[in-house]
Amino acid sequence: MKKFFSLLVLLIFSIYSTFPIWHIFNVSLRSDNSFQNDSLHFWPDSLSWKNYEIVFTKTLFPTWLFNSVMISVMVTILGLILSITAAYALSRFSVQGKKGILTFLLATQMFPATMLLLPFYILLSQFHLLNNFWGLLIIYSSSALPFCVWQLKSYFDTLPFEIEDAARVDGCNRWQVLWKIVLPISKPAIAITALFQLTTAWSEYAMASVVLQDPQMQTLPLGLKSFQSSLATEWGLYAAAAVIVSLPATLAFILLSRYLISGLTLGSVKG
Amino acid sequence: MANVEFQSISKTFDQQNILKSVDLKIKSGEFLVLVGPSGCGKSTLLRLLAGLEQPTSGEILIDGRNVKGVQPKDRGLAMVFQSYALYPHLTVKENLGFALTLNKTPAHEMEKKIQEVAEILRLTKLLSRKPGQLSGGQRQRVALGRSLVKNPKIILFDEPLSNLDAALRSRMRYEIKKIHQKTKSTMIYVTHDQTEATTLGDRIAILNSGKIIQLGTAQEIFNKPVNKFVAGFVGSPEMNILPAEFLGHKNIDFGIRPDDIQIGDGTAQASFELEEYMGSHYMIYARFQGQLLRITRSQSVSKKTGDLIPLNFNMAKAHFFDRVSELRTNS
Numbered sequence: 001m002k003k004f005f006s007l008l009v010l011l012i013f014s015i016y017s018t019f020p021i022w023h024i025f026n027v028s029l030r031s032d033n034s035f036q037n038d039s040l041h042f043w044p045d046s047l048s049w050k051n052y053e054i055v056f057t058k059t060l061f062p063t064w065l066f067n068s069v070m071i072s073v074m075v076t077i078l079g080l081i082l083s084i085t086a087a088y089a090l091s092r093f094s095v096q097g098k099k100g101i102l103t104f105l106l107a108t109q110m111f112p113a114t115m116l117l118l119p120f121y122i123l124l125s126q127f128h129l130l131n132n133f134w135g136l137l138i139i140y141s142s143s144a145l146p147f148c149v150w151q152l153k154s155y156f157d158t159l160p161f162e163i164e165d166a167a168r169v170d171g172c173n174r175w176q177v178l179w180k181i182v183l184p185i186s187k188p189a190i191a192i193t194a195l196f197q198l199t200t201a202w203s204e205y206a207m208a209s210v211v212l213q214d215p216q217m218q219t220l221p222l223g224l225k226s227f228q229s230s231l232a233t234e235w236g237l238y239a240a241a242a243v244i245v246s247l248p249a250t251l252a253f254i255l256l257s258r259y260l261i262s263g264l265t266l267g268s269v270k271g
Numbered sequence: 272m273a274n275v276e277f278q279s280i281s282k283t284f285d286q287q288n289i290l291k292s293v294d295l296k297i298k299s300g301e302f303l304v305l306v307g308p309s310g311c312g313k314s315t316l317l318r319l320l321a322g323l324e325q326p327t328s329g330e331i332l333i334d335g336r337n338v339k340g341v342q343p344k345d346r347g348l349a350m351v352f353q354s355y356a357l358y359p360h361l362t363v364k365e366n367l368g369f370a371l372t373l374n375k376t377p378a379h380e381m382e383k384k385i386q387e388v389a390e391i392l393r394l395t396k397l398l399s400r401k402p403g404q405l406s407g408g409q410r411q412r413v414a415l416g417r418s419l420v421k422n423p424k425i426i427l428f429d430e431p432l433s434n435l436d437a438a439l440r441s442r443m444r445y446e447i448k449k450i451h452q453k454t455k456s457t458m459i460y461v462t463h464d465q466t467e468a469t470t471l472g473d474r475i476a477i478l479n480s481g482k483i484i485q486l487g488t489a490q491e492i493f494n495k496p497v498n499k500f501v502a503g504f505v506g507s508p509e510m511n512i513l514p515a516e517f518l519g520h521k522n523i524d525f526g527i528r529p530d531d532i533q534i535g536d537g538t539a540q541a542s543f544e545l546e547e548y549m550g551s552h553y554m555i556y557a558r559f560q561g562q563l564l565r566i567t568r569s570q571s572v573s574k575k576t577g578d579l580i581p582l583n584f585n586m587a588k589a590h591f592f593d594r595v596s597e598l599r600t601n602s
Contacts, residue, residue, distance in 0.1 A: 165323050166356035170417070171344040171373035184360040 021246070028052070028239035051240035060215055061241055064223035068202060069248075071133060071219060075140040075201040076194050083145055083193060087152035088178055092164075102153075105146035113143065114206060121210050129211075136211045136219075140201045148193045155189035156182065191259035199249050220245050273334045273347065273424035273457055274299040275320065280329035282315055282481075289315045291481040292329065299334075302451050302458045304472030306465060308504070311478040313461045317427050320459065321350050333425070344373075348425040349418030353433050355410040357402040363413050364389075364398040370421045388416045391453075392446070408439045412446075419450065428460040432467065444470055465505055469493070477501050494588075499597040502526050502590055508554065513562040515591060523600060526590035529554070529567040537583030543574040557582070 031048040055061045090098055120139055121130075129135030159182065167181045168174075183190065205221040212218050215226070224245065227238040275297040282290040290312045297303045305313040318324045320331060322343035331338050338346055349370075357366050364385060365372075371381045389395045392412040402410055411431060418426050428447070432440045448471060451458050462468055468475050469489040477485045477492065477500075485497045496502035502510045508529045515525035517539075534555065541557035541564060548571075555566040557580060566582075574580060591601045 160354055160356065162352045162354050162356035163358065165318075165321075165343075166350065166352060166417075167358070167369075168323065168343045169321055169348065169350045170370040170421075173342070173344075176373070181358060185358075 024239045024242050027235055028243050030236060051236040052244070055237050055240045055244070059223075059227075059237065059241075060218070061223060061244075063216060064218055064220045065244070067133070067217060068220040068245075071136055071140070072198050072201040074133075074137055075144070076197045078137065078141045079144050079148060079197040080190065080194055082141065083148035083152055084178075084183070084190070086145070087149045088156055088182065090149065091153045091156035092161075102150070105149055108146050116143070117206060117210055120207065124211060131212060131214050131217060133217070136208060139207055139211070140197075140204065144197050144200050148196065151193055151196075152186070152189055155186055159185065188259045191256045195252055195256055198252060202245075202249055272299045272455055275425065275457065275459070276332040276335075277316070277320075278330045278332065280316070280319060280331065281327045282312070282319065282324065283327045289481055290319075290326075293481070293483055295476060295483060295486070297457060297459060300455045300457055302448075302460065302471060302473045304460045304462060304468040304475045305478060306462055306468040306475055306504075307478035307484075308463060312481040313463075313478050314429050316478075317350075317429050317459060317461050320346075320425075321348060321427055322346050346425075347423055348427060349421050349423040350427040350429065351411075351414050351418050351431045353430040355402070355414045355434075357410055357413055357417075359402050361401070362398065363394060363400050363402070363405070366402065366413055367394075367398075367416050367420050369417065384420050388420045391419070391450070392416045407435055408443070411435060411443060415443075415447070415450070419454070422454075423456060425457045425459065428458065428462075430462055431460075432462075433464070440464075440467075447471065465507060469505075475505075477504065479504075495599065495602075496526075496590065497599050499524065499526070499592045502592065502599075508565045508567065510590070511562070511564050512592070513560055513564075514594075517560050520591065522594045524592045524594055526592060527584050528588065529565040531585040531588040532564065532566045533583040533585070534566060534568060534572055534580050535583070537581045539582040539584065540579045541582050543572065543578045543580050544576055546571060555580075 028051050029047050029049070031050055089095060090102065095101065124130050124132075124135040124139075127135075129138070163181060163185075164177050167177045172180060203221060204219075205225070208219050208222050209225075212222065218226075220241075224238060224241055227234045227241065275295075277293050277295040280290055280293045281288065293312075293316065295316075305316060307313050315324065319326050320333075322338065322341060325339075333346060333348075358369065361369065367385045367388060368381050371384065376384070385398075386395070389398060392415060394409070394412055394416055397405060397409060397413075402413065405413065411434075414431070431447075432443050435443060444467060447458075447460075451471075460467070460471055472489060474486060474488055475492055476483050479500055485492055485501050492501060492505050496505060496510075499512060503512060506528055510526045510528050511532075512524050512526045515523040518525060539559065541559035544556040544558055544563070546556065547554040549567075553568050553571055555568055555572055557564050557566060559582065564582075572580060589601070590599065592598065593600050
């Protein structure tokens with residue numbers, strides 16, 4: 001009986017959380033442009049992939065997709081390089097003022113992102129980085145960095161020193177210790193960090209809308225918004241694009257879920 | 272094989288003097304055991320030799336060459352750690368071959384060496400397993416194998432058997448001793464277990480508070496401890512130490528090992544407290560001159576608590592220590 005109720009609760013929550021996804025998928029497959037009318041059934045009356053076709057052929061969607069993929073991948077790679085090296089140094093070396101650095105990193109997370117829009121805009125403008133992918137890359141990487149450094153440092157702290165000592169005696173230099181030993185055994189933490197950076201860059205809207213004004217340079221969240229207008233919204237196209245946008249993040253979660261689960265529990269087990 | 276020399280080695284951590292001007296020479300091919308209580312600096316001495324830490328002052332010579340600034344990998348040594356320190360993401364085979372991969376040993380030679388070591392340590396059937404799939408004893412054998420595969424001149428052991436149960440420790444002691452006989456490598460072994468120290472070491476160095484208190488063979492240390500600390504630290508069960516006033520000495524402590532007291536035919540009277548059956552012998556606890564004495568005996572004394580038992584101390588094996596300096600006073 002208890003199991004039945006558990007399953008029932010899980011089922012209700014699953015429907016509750018997946019219904020909007022189904023709904024948007026449903027809208028994307030309709031040939032008309034309706035979103036909130038009475039004819040909207042659970043199953044679409046007729047299946048049509050037309051919206052997907054239009055999104056790819058008659059809009060700037062492929063360009064936005066390319067921009068988003070490029071920026072997200074670059075942010076993830078750059079962010080991982082910076083956060084891994086910083087976290088490892090803070091975990092393993094006696095850096096002067098280490099406690100202060102860590103507290104400062106944490107303090108930067110207290111400010112809401114919107115508060116930083118103006119200062120970032122002014123800075124980018126002074127460095128002529130507006131309407132430039134590098135500008136967005138720098139902002140995304142730097143704003144995700146404190147959280148990622150903290151997360152990775154906490155994980156590195158749990159790894160026994162002796163494994164690294166053994167590797168040094170076996171013939172590794174410091175870089176080889178990091179590359180051949182620490183990184184392979186830190187896969188769960190790195191996967192979480194990568195996912196965090198990837199999804200943050202993939203779905204960010206506010207900062208991108210300030211930095212990127214040229215439609216050719218826009219990312220997917222900005223592109224999606226452009227389907228909406230004050231007079232009419234292309235709900236079919238919007239829904240089709242939204243479905244496509246959500247696919248890479250979903251895929252990344254599925255691929256990394258194995259690491260996510262072990263990453264969330266590993267810290268509690270010593271050695 | 273290589274000889275090692277520590278010259279006036281000091282090490283300070285956070286203003287604490289862990290090692291205080293340690294001088295020590297280890298001969299080529301020797302098995303030296305560093306033994307002492309927790310925090311005495313024995314592991315630090317090993318880490319300094321490995322190059323994992325740098326001395327605050329003093330010099331370390333390996334085969335006469337000063338190794339200051341020389342990386343751990345270039346010191347020609349291997350190290351076995353207490354926690355095994357195996358690489359969890361690599362198989363046993365990859366763990367064994369890790370150092371060889373780094374120094375770019377040809378594949379066929381690497382394979383041969385791994386097989387050789389795996390055979391010596393009975394690891395052949397475990398080569399494809401990961402460390403997480405091994406028992407404690409198997410993991411320690413892999414750690415030992417990883418150190419042997421490099422053919423190092425010196426092998427360092429940092430309390431390698433502490434995490435194993437008694438039976439396995441005894442077996443591993445035998446294996447380590449056999450390997451020393453076979454490879455003739457210089458071995459330096461850190462432990463706080465005196466059984467390991469006395470069974471393994473050609474010589475033993477007793478450390479306390481960052482200094483070497485005594486250096487000698489197990490017999491020398493057991494029979495002539497230089498001070499009260501060594502007397503109490505080496506030997507199991509522990510030496511009995513009591514004021515020597517009852518023998519007519521002032522400001523002197525009298526030490527006698529539990530084996531060197533006979534029950535039954537002496538003039539000294541002790542009050543029996545209890546006895547423990549230890550398998551091969553009995554451990555008798557009796558109170559003498561207000562102090563608790565430990566006495567080993569092959570048979571039970573069959574007495575009740577409070578009964579008087581006559582004791583005979585084997586004075587030829589007695590130890591005397593100055594009460595103030597704690598140094599040995601008899602030769």
